Amino acid sequence: MNAPHPTAQLRQQLYRDMDPHNLTPLWEVLHALVPPQPRTPCVPAFWKYDDVRPFLMRAGEAITAEEAVRRVLILENPALRGQSAVTQSLYAGLQLILPGEVAPSHRHTQSALRFIVEGSGAYTAVDGERTTMHPGDFIITPSWTWHDHGHEAQGPVVWLDGLDIPMIRFFDAGFAQNDASKSQKVTRGEGTSFARYGHNMAPVTSDAPYGKTSPIFSYPYARSREALEQLERNTPIDAWDGVKLRYVNPLTGGWTMPTIGTFLQKLPAGFDGKGWRQTDGAVYSVVEGEGEVVITSGETETRHAFGPRDHFVVPSWHTARLSSSKGCVLFSFSDRPVHQALGIHNEERLS
Numbered sequence: 001m002n003a004p005h006p007t008a009q010l011r012q013q014l015y016r017d018m019d020p021h022n023l024t025p026l027w028e029v030l031h032a033l034v035p036p037q038p039r040t041p042c043v044p045a046f047w048k049y050d051d052v053r054p055f056l057m058r059a060g061e062a063i064t065a066e067e068a069v070r071r072v073l074i075l076e077n078p079a080l081r082g083q084s085a086v087t088q089s090l091y092a093g094l095q096l097i098l099p100g101e102v103a104p105s106h107r108h109t110q111s112a113l114r115f116i117v118e119g120s121g122a123y124t125a126v127d128g129e130r131t132t133m134h135p136g137d138f139i140i141t142p143s144w145t146w147h148d149h150g151h152e153a154q155g156p157v158v159w160l161d162g163l164d165i166p167m168i169r170f171f172d173a174g175f176a177q178n179d180a181s182k183s184q185k186v187t188r189g190e191g192t193s194f195a196r197y198g199h200n201m202a203p204v205t206s207d208a209p210y211g212k213t214s215p216i217f218s219y220p221y222a223r224s225r226e227a228l229e230q231l232e233r234n235t236p237i238d239a240w241d242g243v244k245l246r247y248v249n250p251l252t253g254g255w256t257m258p259t260i261g262t263f264l265q266k267l268p269a270g271f272d273g274k275g276w277r278q279t280d281g282a283v284y285s286v287v288e289g290e291g292e293v294v295i296t297s298g299e300t301e302t303r304h305a306f307g308p309r310d311h312f313v314v315p316s317w318h319t320a321r322l323s324s325s326k327g328c329v330l331f332s333f334s335d336r337p338v339h340q341a342l343g344i345h346n347e348e349r350l351s
C-alpha cells in the first residue's frame with residue numbers, strides 16, 4: 001500500500017509548524033476572502049434625535065467646545081463599536097456648539113462634511129472664509145484646509161459631521177496640525193466662494209483651489225430644496241428614489257469630495273418606494289417630514305419610522321425601501337466616489 005493520502009492530521013501539523021513563521025493556508029479562508037456577494041460586518045442602525053439630543057445637551061454642560069476641540073457624539077455602528085465608524089469606511093458624529101464658543105483651528109488630510117441639523121447662526125471658517133450655518137445647509141471642509149467653528153448668535157447649533165476617517169486610517173495616510181491661532185484670520189468676505197463658483201460660472205483663469213474637492217464651501221438648503229420641489233412638480237417620480245439629486249463640484253461635474261458622495265432627495269406625499277441595494281453603505285439625515293425605511297438582509301428585516309433630525313444607516317448590499325405618507329426630505333452620504341473610481345460600484349434595483 002502507498003503512504004496514506006494527506007489527512008486532516010497532516011494538515012493540522014503543517015499549520016502548527018508554519019504558524020511561527022507567519023504563514024497560513026489560503027485554502028482555509030479563501031471563501032471568506034472572496035465572498036459571492038458583499039458581506040459587511042456593518043449592521044442597519046438608527047438614532048432618534050429625541051434620544052440623542054439630551055446627551056448632546058449634557059455634553060454641552062460637561063465640556064466646552066474649546067476643551068473638547070470638537071464636542072461631538074460619535075454615531076457608532078452597533079457592530080463596529082470602539083472603531084469610531086458608522087460604516088467600514090465612514091465616520092459620522094453630531095457636533096454641538098453653544099453661543100460664545102470656539103472650536104479651535106486645525107487641519108487634517110481627512111475630508112469633512114457638515115450637514116446642519118438644528119439651530120442657526122454658528123459659522124465654520126475654511127481657509128479664511130466664514131460660512132454661516134442654517135438648517136439643511138451642506139458645508140464642506142476640504143482635505144488639508146484650516147478650519148475652525150464659532151458661534152456668535154443665539155441658541156445651540158447641532159450638525160452632522162461626515163468624515164472619511166476609517167478610509168484614511170485604512171490607507172495609513174492621515175496627517176494633522178493644530179493652528180497657531182484659535183480662530184483663523186478672516187481674509188475673504190462671506191459668500192466669496194459661492195459668488196465665484198455657485199452660479200454656473202467660474203473664474204476665467206480657472207483653477208481648482210482645493211484639488212479634487214469642490215470650491216463651494218456651502219450648498220444652501222433653500223436652493224437645493226427648491227430644485228427638488230420643482231422637479232417633483234414637473235418630472236416623473238423615480239420609483240426607488242423619489243426625486244434625488246447629487247451635489248456636484250461645479251468645476252468638474254463630479255462628486256463634491258473625492259471620498260464622499262452627497263445626495264438630497266424628496267419623497268412625495270404617498271410615496272411607497274421599491275427596494276434597491278448598492279455596494280456603498282450610506283448614512284441618512286432626515287431634514288423634514290416623516291417616513292419609514294425597511295432594510296432587509298437575508299432573513300433579517302429592520303423597520304424604522306423616521307422624523308426630522310433622525311439618522312440611520314443602510315449598510316452595503318442590504319436591500320432598502322423608503323416610504324412616506326406625508327412626504328419628506330432626506331440628506332445622505334456614502335463612499336460611492338471611491339467605488340466608482342475603483343470600478344466596483346454596483347447597484348441593483350428590484351422591480
Ligand code: 1HN
Binds near residue numbers: 093112165
Ligand atoms: C474634525 O476636525 C471635526 O472640524 C469634526 O469639526 C469631527 C472627527 C475626527 C477628526 C476630526 C471638525 C472630527 C474631526
